[in-house]
Amino acid sequence: MMKKIYLYIATLFVFVSCYQDFDLESYRTAPKIVMKGNVISETDGVYIHLSESWFVTDKPKADSLIGATVCLYVNDLPGKQMQYAGKGIYYGQHKKFNPGDCVRVVASAKGFSDIQAETTLPSLTTLEHVSFVPENNTNGSVNMNISATFTDISNVKNYYGLLVYAETAYWDENEELPCFYPYTTTINKENEPLFTSSYSILDDMFMDGSDSQASGIMIFDDEKISGQTYTFHIKESNFLTGMMESCDSVNMVLPKMDEGYYSHEYIRYAIEFYTLSEEYYNYLRSLEMLRDDDLANSGFAQPVKPYSNVLGGLGYLGAYSRYKTEYFYFKRTYNW
Secondary structure, X not given: OHHHHHXXXXXXXXXXXXXXXXXXXXXXXXXXXXEEEEEEOXXXXXXXXXXXXXOOOOOOOOOOOOOOEEEEEEOOOOOEEOEEEEOOEEEEEOOOOOOOOEEEEEEEOOOOOOEEEEEEOOOOOOOEEEEEEEEEOXXXXXXXXXXXXXXXXXXXXXXXXXXXXXXXXXXXOOOOOOEEEEOOOEEEOOOOHHHOOOEEEOOOXXXXXXXXXOOOEEEEEOOOOOOOEEEEEEEEEEEEEOEEEEOOOOOOOOOOOOHHHHOEEEEEEEEEEEEEOHHHHHHHHHHHHHHOOHHHHOOOOOOOOOOOOOEOOEEEEEEEEEEEXXXXXXXXXXXX
């Protein structure tokens, strides 16, 4: 009986020791400018979003910072003032961003410390021998086997992003030709060694806010394939059922709507392959860690701090080069 009492008292001390009363206001700091933006290779301009941080006990502030002075610097060229485009977005024009360009953005606003961030545009990495092969299962479901080959640049640390498009044709009652809309799809990468340490994430700033991506962006580095030519193999799983067959993607012309579309549909696939700057990779990686930090989400550990390369502020300035394959078309016949 005495052992039970001692155990009960000891347990009380454990729970009491976990309690601490502290003043949140003692942790308050001055608000900072928050920068988010990517420089995209082969384009002639860059969009930067600015907002301000706010303390946890404050009411959320508007997601835009108006009236800032923002300057764009490319390599050793004189700086150019970026123009306000609305909703906290500032636009800077340049004749053309090329791989290897060093880009720096400096911003200032009344009531805030000045900030600056810098990134370097990575080289473009292309894909070869791209293949989409449907796998019609005996239970009526359909999977898509996807493979492609790329060469990692040697003597340089490289970071990549992979995105699979999957879109289905839709005929509006008032239109003869179809529009394409994305559908939800899942990439199975368990049997691909290259992606065992990759991370899937979908960032609002990625792909200029496009809503066509459905699979999530898989990010990874070249630790396992440094300087090699490598062919990856992944499988796309979806909710589709029926028989899938390949179409002539090169000369593909979708027919007009007719009664036959109640028995089949057309689907197209493509891959976008990104070479990421180190800054953008680190930012996306930190977001993934933050999302998957179960201990922090349960209150048992400090949350992961999002990566930032903004001196004097928060956020990131990143860069990427983008390669997109042609579309691969397929016809799916329903089982009913």
